[in-house]
Amino acid sequence: MNGMSRRTFVGLGAAVAAGVASTSLTGCGSSTAKKTEAASANVKLPTYVPYTGVKPDLPPNAKGLDSGFLSYPKTLVRSVPKPPGDGSKVTLLTEIWTPPPTPKDANAHWQQLNKKLGVDLSVIMGTDPGYDQKFAATVAGNELPDLMWIPPNQGIQHVAQLLEAKCADITELVSGDAVKAYPHLAAMTQAHWKTAVVNGRIWGAPSPYPAFGQVYGGNPKVWEKAEGLSASSPDEFLAKCKEVTGGKVWALEPIYSNAVSVMSQCFGVPNKWERGKDGSLTFWMETDAYLEAINFAIKLKKAGVFYPGNPDMADAYIKMAQGSIGACVYANPTNARKDLRINAPELASQILVPFAAGGSGGPRHHLHRGTIGYTAIKKGDEKRVKMLLSILNYMAAPFGTEERESQEFGSRDLDFTFDKSGFPVRTAKGKKEVEGLRSGLETATVSPSALIASMFEGDARVQDVKDVYAIEQKLIPIGIPDPTVGHYSDAYTEYYPRMSTDAKDLVNDIVSGRKNIKEWKPFWTEAKKRGLDKMRKEFQKSLDKSGE
Known part of the structure; x- marks a missing residue:
């Protein structure tokens, strides 16, 4: 929306x-x-x-x-x-x-x-x-x-x-x-x-x-020469991106904030907010781990693996179906498989499961609000x-x-x-x-x-269901929710949309080379004054009341 x-x-x-x-x-x-x-303070949620x-x-x-x-x-149930x-x-x-x-x-x-x-x-x-x-x-x-x-x-x-x-x-x-x-x-x-x-x-x-969040979905023909869209480390992912890039093919779509968002899961970044042992809240973009994800995206950019143009996402998805882009970011695994089937019914998109980036304590998958x-x-x-x-x-x-x-x-x-x-x-x-x-x-x-x-195009729709279900089973064990879901903050509704847009614009500018990485931390120092600390306080108060 x-x-x-x-x-x-x-x-x-x-x-x-x-x-x-x-x-x-x-x-x-x-x-x-x-x-x-x-x-x-402790509402009893409905029984599942x-x-x-x-x-x-x-x-x-x-x-x-x-x-x-x-x-x-063949026979429907009257419920x-x-x-x-x-x-x-x-x-x-x-x-x-x-x-x-x-x-x-x-x-x-x-x-x-x-x-x-x-x-x-x-x-x-x-x-x-x-x-x-x-x-x-x-x-x-x-x-x-x-x-x-x-x-x-x-x-x-x-x-x-x-x-x-x-x-x-x-x-x-x-x-x-x-x-x-x-x-x-x-x-x-x-x-x-x-x-x-x-x-x-x-x-x-x-x-x-769907409970699942953003993932990279890829064209299997592009990633075939690199033995598939998968990796066990940032170095291996970078190497594979380089391997499939060449001629008129680039590994990744060029919206850099998307790349950082997905890669941040590999670096162990929290899902929007993280609740500390002392009850404090930390916003995901202000963490050192998110900064590491930006630095990794800069490495990808310098390696030339991002598509050089500036298509919107609809155009990027078409270019992926045509084979000029290897992978795009999708809202969830289901969309990754559905969209490629629409644009190229014969292709079954591969989905990147987050890998561990050293020292992160293991990969995380950011679950959607649900x-x-x-x-x-x-x-x-x-x-x-x-x-x-x-x-x-x-x-x-x-x-x-x-x-x-x-x-x-x-x-x-x-x-x-x-x-x-x-x-x-x-x-x-x-x-x-x-x-x-x-x-x-x-x-x-x-x-x-x-x-x-029936959600999927083509003759392999049954296999699509099985494949996406298998990916979900891999994501569930590493899935983490946003701890503020179920908690309301007026400051969040007032300040977050503009703050989020400005932060994504800055990510795109830093990865592209238009701005320096040194501008990142000062941005968050100012953001605290412009509403971040206020929304943090309101969410924290609500969480404290609930005992979560």
């Missing part, structure tokens, strides 16, 4: 603050953010109960390993016995990542879905970019939607106050075994739920995302809040259920047909009516990620 300008941060923060101020602080939840902090109605070919686990499905089930709604009108604010669907009044799929939900669902759809403005305008209005998706990375300030003033505290409804009343929500891991915790209370249903946010519920009486939770439970139905198929693909023969491998493929009608609505629903909440053969 795209970032925003400083002007947008200020405007959005003001809009949220105005929306909070205009609302009576009555109903579910306590009356102030300070009271919420004191209410529960994997859904057993559909058996995957490859099992998931609580640490984030994805389930794997090698074929489409929600009756419509969860009460016949009322329900509004959802969410973001879509595709063209918008046909409007509800002319959309047969939408109308059919509403019957299955048992409500008249209307969806307010923000776009990327643009969700920030849609969110601000909606919150500043007099009436909040029943369900509202809250992302962690779009600069939304005063979230704690907004939740306290306008949203239902659902802690008692989902904490511990209580979540078993919503089996699809119970199938989300505690790592998923932590992102919906603010000031020691649970405020919504998570929007799960979600792209959570969907909060507007304050109301307990009966309505429970009904809305049941709607979210329906929306989170997993692969292999009737509810998942109807939401994702619509009606058989009308909205989708089956390909030669037996997987659903949307028709032209399905693309117009189903695709955009599904995009918004799965942003709000969805079942935990799964490796499904």
Whole structure:
């Protein structure tokens, strides 16, 4: 999701603050953010109960390993016995990542879905970019939607106050075994739920995302001469990069901050923050280990292994498929395999597992937050809040259920047909009516990620599932979470996006030779004054309260 300008941060923060101020602080939840902090220092997260109605070919686990499905089930499971709604009108604010669907009044799929939900669902759809403005305008209005998706990375300030003033505290409804009343929500891991915790209370249903973070994915033809995209040390990786570079081929895409981010995992750099034995927090980019990763990237640059042009990532991925770039950085292993298949169906991308850079204490893999946010519920009486939770439970139905198929693909023969491998493929009608609505629903909440053969292009899709699952199994033992997930800092939402952008720009300038490495540490001395120490203090206070 795209970032925003400083002007947008200020405007959005003001809009949220105005929306909070205009609302009576009555109903579910306590009356102030300070009271919420004191209410529960050690929130009991929902019990993790994997859904057993559909058996995957490859099992998931609580640490984030994805389930794997090698074929489409011949018989689907009905996982929600009756419509969860009460016949009322329900509004959802969410973001879509595709063209918008046909409007509800002319959309047969939408109308059919509403019957299955048992409500008249209307969806307010923000776009990327643009969700920030849609969110601000909606919150500043007099009436909040029943369900509202809250992302962690779009600069939304005063979230704690907004939740306290306008949203239902659902802690008692989902904490511990209580979540078993919503089996699809119970199938989300505690790592998923932590992102919906603010000031020691649970405020919504998570929007799960793969647990794994950035990796290098490579073209196997390029790396064949170096015996594959793998290494046991920085020296070996550098040697292999040199070996495959030559003629019109370069080992790595040229966004240097990406290279440093991935290489930092080899040097044992923390995942965003590290909690010391004394309880102190250290930001990953201010560590000596991150500086070592920058120095290693400088070595790679001097060796001439980065592509010399300046393509955007979409163009870099195409160049990798064509063989002029050996490896690109991807958000996670699944994307690395999927993207190369799209651009070159005959190629199965190789994925670099972090290696140990001497003295780092072993490699680390930086796990993703595990979600792209959570969907909060507007304050109301307990009966309505429970009904809305049941709607979210329906929306989170997993692969292999009737509810998942109807939401994702619509009606058989009308909205989708089956390909030669037996997987659903949307028709032209399905693309117009189903695709955009599904995009918004799965942003709000969805079942935990799964490796499904139909995700991949080409005839080797079953092997792709097995290969990515095997890579995930290698990453799990070295995976480390960001310790601040589940803890909120207003300073973070205010200062982090600009600080992060400036830091990445400086990394790119240093590796390229435009600036000197000596400028790195002074940058962080100043960053402490410009918000880093403030966000550190707020996160540390929250962690101390929770006892983590």
